[in-house]
Amino acid sequence: MSRIFYLVQKEFRQIRRERAFIFIIFVMPFIQIVLFGFAVNTDVRYVPIAFVDMDRSQTSRRLLTAFCANETYTYSGMAATEEMAKSLLDIGKIQIAVVIPPHFERDLRTGNRPQVQAIIDGVDGNSAGLVLGYVGQIALQLQKEWLPDTGMPDGSPPVGLTEIVPRMWYNDSLESKNNIVPGIIATLVTMITAFLTGMSIVREKEIGTLEQLMVTPVHKNELIIGKTLPFMVVGFLLLNVGILAAGLIFGLWMKGSLLALWGFGLIFMLSTLGLGIFASTLAHTQQQAMFVVWFFALFAMLLSGFFIPIENMPRAIQLVTYLNPLRYFMKVVREIYLKGTPVIYLWKQALFMLVFGVVMILGASARFQKRVG
Amino acid sequence: MNPVLPTIIKKEFIHIWRDPQTLVIILLMPLMMLILYGYAITLEMKQIRTAVVDLDKTPQSREFIEKIISTGFFHVTRVDVPYRQIEDIFFRSQARCVIVIPDNFAEKLAGDSSTPVQLVVDASDPNAANFINNYMARINVGFNLQHGAGNGGIFSVEARLLYNPDLLSAYFFVPGLVAVIILLSSALLTSIAIVREIEFGTMEQILVSPVRPNQIIIGKIVPYLVLSFLDGVLILFFAHLWFHVPVYGSLLLLGFSLFVYILTGLCFGVLISTVARSQQVAMMAVMVITILPSFMLSGFIFPVRSMPHILREISVIVPATHFLRIIRGIMLKGTGIFQLLPELGILTAFSILLIAISIRKFHTKLE
């Protein structure tokens, strides 16, 4: 037992000496939370819009202002012809052009049902879909407004329009950062713990101290515990720095229990530390270890639902995500942060993480041999 | 022509050739990433798990629900849950949203007033919540146009989607992925190639020979330029064949832009390697300085326009931002060279600037 103490003590002394660690633990979380928190936003706003108004009537201008009043669009000018609008779309100056046909006002009043064209840059299929939705909403709103003035024949069916009343729970301002910031905390813990564990073992391999340790009577399990325990502490510290950073920068504090988050965090770290050890058994150089960890970490991040919802993925890839421990931790962190979900609802995730962690640690330990060659 | 340069280039090629393991990684990793991420990165939502609470239970309310289901966006997992159980459903993640139809739905629909339908959304993922809200709104517009005034409204809006009429996610993300992957591999390759020689001490050996620093740097860049270019072509080829991303513009222009962009990436790598002391630091720096910004700030997934002002400014100095515009323009819109001149110019300027700094740094570092 006391050997573990000396191993851990040594590790901490090394961590303390390395200035990069201090940076990684205390500065990185702040940088990442700022960068990701602000950048990750699939919300569609400020879409540059141009109009081709061939009617130039009061009604057509009303249509223009209806679009411009919406935060989704940014007015970027008028185009004389449809061709000109098209070339603006080609070079990416605008993303949508609204073409109002001649005699729009007149046709409207006489019940001739004029046709307005919305030409949308569909390259970004996702935001184009949203833009399309907004166009429909604005159109509907104008329909209602203009209906009394039109020359619709009497006796047409009554207009009973359904209206969707959205209620956004847990995040009523729909701020992306509320969702992304807890996600960053989860990814940070993953990356850093796996990375540091892997690197620290391989570094000892490269320097030759690992060989030295292997000829001492220290037990293999003691060696593994001595390597993982310090980085678990580092990961725990990181988790809390992340929580603090999220709170200080974005004013985002968790709704649920901190104690639960700590518990889940520690369980989750079994997997990442296991990954670190695993990478170290595969790699002979720090460079290789880095590649291995990066490959898995990137994979874990992408398939965790961090910024791409898992439901969107094809079925086969969805199945793969079940093998990703970060998927569960991501879920747990968000649930606790945003919904304050009680722990009893999260036992499944906890169980999966625990199983993964134990398997990872045991598997990696089995690969880790107190022999060379 | 100076005979020194070909010698250095040749040596570098031999290095690459003798290390098949790394060569395979260089060529295959990007392909794997392309395929995996090409499928995984999609923001399009389908089959959103939905609970429906129909308090009206009339033909009209059922028709409304039918309309919602028929679109394929929503997948009803629960029906008729009591209102107070919604929280429980969300905690268990059984549904992402709940549609509540009020008990006087049919009655109100027949009258003249507007009929509210409540949509309760688990907005802990706000992006998803946004989509759900938007889809619902679109369905609602459709429903109203069918049932509302004059069957089709007083005016109609005809939407024309250019370049990507089916709004496929892959069209948007795959070219972006190409940009990110190429930058990653090119910057990583050169940065390590130089630092490794410094670590091994072979650089010192080369330096005592009468080779000039710019020759060393160019000698390092040329082989990887060739390699990365091949890699880039391979990836593009795959993107076209596998994901059916069209190429409307000129292939020649695409190749040329790829070349310029790869050069920028390689120069980035060289610069990092002249500053970094160890391979580890070099790799870390590449990851932090190139990958993260290329992923997050270039408009690859998240529109630059929606970012705060400062991040928009930063995105200008991310090479991927410019290449993304080029590659999406050429592939999907068939944009020509004149419209892309600003972007190409910026990338070229980046390369020249980076290489000039590298050569200077290289001088001082080794003195």
Next chain:
Amino acid sequence: MNRQSTGPDSFAAETTVVVSHLTRKFGSFTAVDNVSFTVARGEIFGFLGANGAGKTTTIRMLCGLLKPSSGSASVAGLDVYHQPEKIKTKIGYMSQQFSLYEDLTVRENIQFYGGIYGLSRLQIRSKTDELLHYLNLWDQVDVLTRDLPLGWKQRMALSSAILHDPPIIFLDEPTSGVDPASRREFWLLIYELAARGKTVFVTTHYMDEAEYCHRVSIMKDGRIVELDKPERLKNKYAAKNMQQVFINIVKGKDK
């Protein structure tokens, strides 16, 4: 070197390392080929050979770092196949790679290795005092190891490897890259250990160092081609020094 002795009077005394027909293959390559020898208590046993002759592989097998392919070996009466972990309590090992933590101080390194070898706190303290006194490192006790001169590092590495007072010490090219004065100092340390009854098993490719050993074995292509006292080898090959012996052996067999 004035302290040079002829070693223990009788090799028949107590043997601490017994190796017979030891073989290690890596795939189709045989690194160590059917090697047999014994080493007596208190002996300084030299292991010579060109790079790649199989010296390090042999040492690694004896230390329990590598499993032999065939043959048998015992160290301090313990079997290398079945009791490698027990062997590790009886040996000190120092490899050609530098084995101290450069980012720990002198004191911290000693403390760490002491702890790893299961010494008590009190023992560690007294060992630290003893060592620092012996190595004359008192002023540098809180200096990072990376800032020490190489010669001192080497002696400190050896001292840390034997904190647990093992009867057998394996040294794998301990002096490579060290200046002649430091090498001399290092060998003085080895002699002292041998005088205290420790068995020292050392590999080297410095032929002058071979002269200091009680017995040397010369390896070539995984096999032991000579094993005797240095003087006798010199007589046999009619050579002035071990350098010539070595060259004669390597060249002679090639022809």
